Amino acid sequence: MGGRDATMVLLDENGIRCDGRKVDEPRRIMIKAGGLKNADGSAYIEFGDNKILVGVFGPRDVHPKHMSNTDTGILRVRYHMEPFSVGERKNPAPSRREIEISKVIKEALEPAVMLDKFPRTAVDVFIEVLQADGGTRCAALSAASVALADAGIPMRDMVAAIAAGKVADTIVLDVNNEEDQAGQADMPIGYMPNLEKITLLQLDGVLTPEEYKKCVQVGVDGCKIVYDIQKKALQDKYFGNGGD
Ligand code: CDP
Incomplete structure (x- = not known):
């Protein structure tokens, strides 16, 4: 992955980060609901320089049939990075990292999705990373x-996600790619804001128990910012004039 500029200042004396943000400031986030005509539901997100498209299909029949569950529906998630999404061309074949992230996202979504309403069916989530810049x-x-x-799948809550982390001995919100490479800890968090439950928590790095607690709080607060933008995306499509 990308190298580090040894002269880069991660946090200056005024508490400003290498990309001009304050410690508790996320990157620019834009979400659009819908957009893919052939999908049952879709969304596009720009999160800093990350650009990601998601298509949802289903609930639909499962083939082969023995993969289905008579008691509940199943969620299948495929996270895929385009070869051109990163600086150094990525091999289009699924990498171990993509297989792991697919599983992590599936398990983070499952508590929110009411799959028991669709026994014997599958809901497929296809994630295409068009441009990656840390935090995909x-x-x-x-x-x-x-x-x-957007696909009308009944849900208990949304899952909003963002990473907190430790950079230059300071707990910060939304670790970018440079901070991830050079920083001390990166903690992606997925959170259901109404149920107040964490569905994803990973930690890459080293924290004290106090820093860990602060990181979780900063991440959860950040998820609430993301949640407001998710809601606005759906409101714009269904109640505003941004729909298609
Ligand atoms: O993207 P995320 O932070 O969730 O996962 P990561 O495995 O920590 O990757 C961090 C970043 O490394 C990605 O967002 C990409 O910008 C970059 N990356 C890359 O340049 N080449 C790859 N083959 C994989 C990741």
């Missing part, structure tokens, strides 16, 4: 939630 799993998870809602 959180951006993809946030967009996938909107795409599921």
